[in-house]
Amino acid sequence: ANVEPRDFIRDMVQADLARGQIQGIVTRFPPEPNGYLHLGHAKSICLNFGLSAEFGGRCHLRFDDTNPVKEEQEYIDAIKRDVHWLGFDWGEHLYHASDNFQTLYDWAEHLIRAGLAYVDDTPPEEMRAMRGTLTEPGRASADRDRSVETNLSLFRDMRAGKFPNGACVLRAKIDLASGNMNLRDPVLYRILHAPHPRTGTQWCIYPTYDFAHGQSDAIEHVTHSLCTLEFADHRPLYDWFLDHLPVPSRPRQTEFARLNLGYTVLSKRYLTDLVRRGIVSGWDDPRMPTLAGLRRRGVPPEAIRDFVRRVGMSKANSVVDLAMFDHAIRDRLNQAAQRRMAVLRPLKLVIENFPEDQVEELEAVNHPGDPAAGTRTLRFGREIFVERDDFMENPPNKFFRLAVGREVRLRYAYLVTCRQVVKDADGNVVELRCTYDPASRGGNAPDGRKVKATLHWVSGRDARPAEVRLYGTLFNRPDPGADGDLDADLNPGSLEVLSGALLEPSLAEMPVGEAVQFERQGYFCQDPTSGSDALVFNRTIELRDTWAK
Ligand code: ATP
Ligand code: MG
Numbered sequence: 237a238n239v240e241p242r243d244f245i246r247d248m249v250q251a252d253l254a255r256g257q258i259q260g261i262v263t264r265f266p267p268e269p270n271g272y273l274h275l276g277h278a279k280s281i282c283l284n285f286g287l288s289a290e291f292g293g294r295c296h297l298r299f300d301d302t303n304p305v306k307e308e309q310e311y312i313d314a315i316k317r318d319v320h321w322l323g324f325d326w327g328e329h330l331y332h333a334s335d336n337f338q339t340l341y342d343w344a345e346h347l348i349r350a351g352l353a354y355v356d357d358t359p360p361e362e363m364r365a366m367r368g369t370l371t372e373p374g375r376a377s378a379d380r381d382r383s384v385e386t387n388l389s390l391f392r393d394m395r396a397g398k399f400p401n402g403a404c405v406l407r408a409k410i411d412l413a414s415g416n417m418n419l420r421d422p423v424l425y426r427i428l429h430a431p432h433p434r435t436g437t438q439w440c441i442y443p444t445y446d447f448a449h450g451q452s453d454a455i456e457h458v459t460h461s462l463c464t465l466e467f468a469d470h471r472p473l474y475d476w477f478l479d480h481l482p483v484p485s486r487p488r489q490t491e492f493a494r495l496n497l498g499y500t501v502l503s504k505r506y507l508t509d510l511v512r513r514g515i516v517s518g519w520d521d522p523r524m525p526t527l528a529g530l531r532r533r534g535v536p537p538e539a540i541r542d543f544v545r546r547v548g549m550s551k552a553n554s555v556v557d558l559a560m561f562d563h564a565i566r567d568r569l570n571q572a573a574q575r576r577m578a579v580l581r582p583l584k585l586v587i588e589n590f591p592e593d594q595v596e597e598l599e600a601v602n603h604p605g606d607p608a609a610g611t612r613t614l615r616f617g618r619e620i621f622v623e624r625d626d627f628m629e630n631p632p633n634k635f636f637r638l639a640v641g642r643e644v645r646l647r648y649a650y651l652v653t654c655r656q657v658v659k660d661a662d663g664n665v666v667e668l669r670c671t672y673d674p675a676s677r678g679g680n681a682p683d684g685r686k687v688k689a690t691l692h693w694v695s696g697r698d699a700r701p702a703e704v705r706l707y708g709t710l711f712n713r714p715d716p717g718a719d720g721d722l723d724a725d726l727n728p729g730s731l732e733v734l735s736g737a738l739l740e741p742s743l744a745e746m747p748v749g750e751a752v753q754f755e756r757q758g759y760f761c762q763d764p765t766s767g768s769d770a771l772v773f774n775r776t777i778e779l780r781d782t783w784a785k
């Protein structure tokens with residue numbers, strides 16, 4: 237049954253609702269539009285949108301767009317597309333931190349007037365050194381005692397564009413001796429003469445993450461602000477702003493463990509780097525852990541949601557086994573994907589006793605577990621292609637597939653026996669000469685004799701040539717970067733391109749991105765670049781775990 241998950245966050249929400257302090261819950265998913273969403277973000281999306289659905293509240297999509305230097309419209313569009321694709325909808329509740337720039341500015345002046353913020357001209361390196369360490373308190377800059385009037389006038393000059401980038405910052409005046417470094421007079425505003433995708437050149441000073449995040453939560457009346465554990469140390473600062481500003485509501489921050497996955501790097505910064513350096517073909521390269529990459533690889537959104545549910549919420553960081561994600565994908569695809577036949581590395585098989593110009597139509601089942609998926613027609617003829625791996629010249633005892641003298645079943649068709657091998661001048665096997673038993677149509681002999689192997693095949697008459705791309709993990713160790721160098725752990729064999737595959741013709745009709753099982757091979761889907769003149773398929777995943785042993 238589809239049991240609703242229980243975890244510490246859901247327990248907290250339930251308790252908050254039971255106490256009657258809040259009417260309904262409001263959550264938000266707050267991406268910074270500086271890259272594409274990855275599987276880690278999916279965890280946050282499923283949590284925030286999932287909670288609002290389970291408890292009858294709402295979830296906002298909020299772009300945390302406070303750093304125009306790194307943010308682009310392309311990312312904004314991609315994030316919206318990917319949240320929708322994952323199965324969630326913010327409805328009318330689309331927000332931008334930049335919508336609050338004027339309010340945040342006013343609140344900064346409010347702090348200045350209260351003697352709780354000051355403009356500091358200390359050069360950045362010096363300021364860093366003066367913050368001290370965990371064992372050593374920070375030192376005050378000479379600017380810390382500026383008067384309210386001086387601070388107001390300098391801050392207004394900052395806003396008016398009178399200073400170059402980096403000339404000064406606005407800092408909160410909290411506690412330079414605090415054991416929490418985030419409270420040692422954190423920066424609230426910095427000067428950035430850079431146009432913003434939404435506010436254009438209206439602003440040349442921008443609030444920091446800390447000064448924008450909690451206040452945006454409060455402005456939007458978010459009740460539960462859920463973030464990853466790294467932000468636990470920022471919570472006292474989050475609360476400090478709520479305590480000292482005239483905010484319209486009181487959100488509460490709670491932290492949960494980020495998703496880490498074996499053989500995978502979930503860091504936007506590094507993923508951006510892979511794209512920029514051309515190490516992958518783009519954000520949607522099927523080897524990328526981005527939602528766009530997973531979609532192109534054929535991973536259904538339901539599998540990602542199942543996976544996140546299975547991982548659950550915890551208060552301690554850990555690394556999830558990649559096999560768990562693979563299981564979720566296989567479980568979904570086994571139910572959802574129709575079956576087809578495709579030969580990845582073809583070997584020609586000629587049936588000598590099959591009439592030259594005869595074509596037989598055979599009926600094939602689209603999904604063995606789902607009669608509603610129907611059937612399709614296959615054409616069988618004298619020339620067939622089988623998988624090269626399904627033939628051996630000198631087979632060991634336990635090999636039951638094709639070899640000279642062996643009989644096998646061609647799926648949905650006939651029993652065939654290999655009679656002879658044809659080789660080229662270099663000794664490579666180029667063709668198998670076979671005979672078939674005309675009485676075995678459907679795959680069984682009337683005398684009941686057994687054959688152990690059933691092979692997939694395509695018909696030489698109407699098979700469609702295709703390029704098939706086989707993907708491995710992008711990294712070749714479960715803990716990439718553990719030795720300090722992510723690049724060194726990139727898997728050089730993460731992409732194998734098979735240019736001579738042959739497909740059952742109906743595969744050309746598969747919608748782009750819709751997964752299909754190539755019988756005995758795995759799950760595949762048509763790539764967006766695929767066209768009727770050049771078919772391209774991506775392997776989503778193999779049928780069984782063949783590598784993670
Ligand atoms: P990255 O570390 O990859 O740059 P980020 O946290 O800087 O990610 P944001 O766009 O700010 O990226 O993230 C939006 C939301 O997604 C945040 O609430 C963040 O906590 C959450 N998130 C990001 N990465 C993960 C992860 N690996 N697991 C769970 N949640 C994550
Ligand atoms: Mg972030």
Ligand code: MG
Pocket residue numbers: 504505
């Ligand atoms: Mg980041």
